[in-house]
Amino acid sequence: MLKVAVVGASGYTGIELLRILHCHPEVAVACVTSERSAGKTVAEIFPSVRDCYTQVLEHLEPVRVADKADFIFTALPHQAAMEVVPTFMKLGKKVVDLSADYRFRDPAVYEKWYEPHMNPEVLAQAVYGLPEIRRAAIAEAGLVGNPGCYPTSVILGLAPLLHNGLIDSSSIIADSKSAASGAGRGAKVDTLFCEVNEGFKAYGVASHRHTPEIEQELSLLAGKEVTISFTPHLVPMDRGILSTIYAAYTGDLPVEQLLELYNDFYSNEGFVRVLPPGAFPSTMHVRGSNFCDIGLTIDRRTGRVIVVSAIDNLVKGASGQAVQNMNIMNGFPENLGLDALPLFP
Numbered sequence: 419m420l421k422v423a424v425v426g427a428s429g430y431t432g433i434e435l436l437r438i439l440h441c442h443p444e445v446a447v448a449c450v451t452s453e454r455s456a457g458k459t460v461a462e463i464f465p466s467v468r469d470c471y472t473q474v475l476e477h478l479e480p481v482r483v484a485d486k487a488d489f490i491f492t493a494l495p496h497q498a499a500m501e502v503v504p505t506f507m508k509l510g511k512k513v514v515d516l517s518a519d520y521r522f523r524d525p526a527v528y529e530k531w532y533e534p535h536m537n538p539e540v541l542a543q544a545v546y547g548l549p550e551i552r553r554a555a556i557a558e559a560g561l562v563g564n565p566g567c568y569p570t571s572v573i574l575g576l577a578p579l580l581h582n583g584l585i586d587s588s589s590i591i592a593d594s595k596s597a598a599s600g601a602g603r604g605a606k607v608d609t610l611f612c613e614v615n616e617g618f619k620a621y622g623v624a625s626h627r628h629t630p631e632i633e634q635e636l637s638l639l640a641g642k643e644v645t646i647s648f649t650p651h652l653v654p655m656d657r658g659i660l661s662t663i664y665a666a667y668t669g670d671l672p673v674e675q676l677l678e679l680y681n682d683f684y685s686n687e688g689f690v691r692v693l694p695p696g697a698f699p700s701t702m703h704v705r706g707s708n709f710c711d712i713g714l715t716i717d718r719r720t721g722r723v724i725v726v727s728a729i730d731n732l733v734k735g736a737s738g739q740a741v742q743n744m745n746i747m748n749g750f751p752e753n754l755g756l757d758a759l760p761l762f763p
């Protein structure tokens with residue numbers, strides 16, 4: 419059994435990790451941390467795991483965590499992650515970090531959009547953890563920077579088009595909508611019930627921090643610098659991300675063949691489902707699962723291809739993808755613990 423720690427177990431991605439790991443046959447959760455709830459059991463914070471987890475939440479002391487676990491998930495806010503990840507690495511532990519701290523190839527990009535980076539030398543060892551694009555490197559990695567939720571939906575939606583040079587890469591617009599759990603469990607006015615319920619708004623317009631992460635990966639796929647327009651929205655749901663992505667179509671394949679190309683690109687990918695012609699995804703049909711559903715069409719009137727992708731932000735957009743990465747890093751079958759079908763209705 420692989421002994422695992424969930425650092426930041428009292429947050430939304432932390433409890434989602436615990437939910438998924440409970441059904442993982444090769445893993446034992448050996449350590450869980452929280453600052454504000456240290457001393458309480460996980461079930462006291464999350465009654466959903468009553469009788470399934472009896473562990474007591476501890477303060478985050480990196481050496482003690484590393485003593486107890488061989489594999490560590492850091493489900494912390496950015497900056498807090500980079501304070502502890504180097505210690506885990508130094509002590510020979512493998513890490514999947516769910517924050518943005520280890521997603522960027524160029525520390526200057528991180529510093530422009532986030533804060534100063536405390537350990538660029540550790541960042542240089544990290545692999546961007548999108549398995550469908552970078553599986554081989556993930557398998558060899560000691561540290562994986564787990565992708566952001568919006569980036570997962572946009573990059574998977576566009577990868578076959580960019581890889582095959584079928585769109586004008588300067589014309590991309592990604593219009594994405596996220597559920598409120600994307601903002602984490604910490605109390606904030608913006609995510610209070612009355613601020614979210616019955617409303618639908620854009621935020622981070624032309625400035626959201628996921629923009630450079632999406633651009634980094636799309637540029638690598640296209641083999642040239644890609645700049646996009648990305649507008650996130652907050653919708654009154656608990657879980658889910660739906661991205662509608664537009665780009666000028668430069669290919670000459672009809673939509674049926676374009677879908678075949680998507681099916682070929684993702685033919686070995688158990689978690690990406692390409693929908694048939696005329697069908698488009700819904701967050702409702704991926705909820706609680708590690709699936710990314712993709713539908714697309716060509717709008718002949720405007721000359722644009724329109725791709726729609728849906729994920730559960732807490733699963734394929736965070737904790738499910740983190741477990742997928744853990745499986746790859748440890749040589750486990752990639753779907754272990756991740757076979758749950760979407761929760762519908």
Ligand SMILES: NC(=O)c1ccc[n+]([C@@H]2O[C@H](COP(=O)([O-])OP(=O)(O)OC[C@H]3O[C@@H](n4cnc5c(N)ncnc54)[C@H](OP(=O)(O)O)[C@@H]3O)[C@@H](O)[C@H]2O)c1
Binds near residue numbers: 432600
């Ligand atoms: N939510 C999503 O959909 C999503 C998707 C992809 C990636 N992410 C990323 O994943 C990370 C976790 O997100 P989340 O939504 O789970 O956040 P969250 O609900 O706010 O949980 C944050 C966790 O970190 C702990 N924590 C906060 N500050 C800390 C510090 N200084 N030292 C030690 N522990 C600290 C909290 O513990 P206490 O408050 O109990 O002390 C809590 O357990 C973030 O970096 C986020 O950007 C989130």
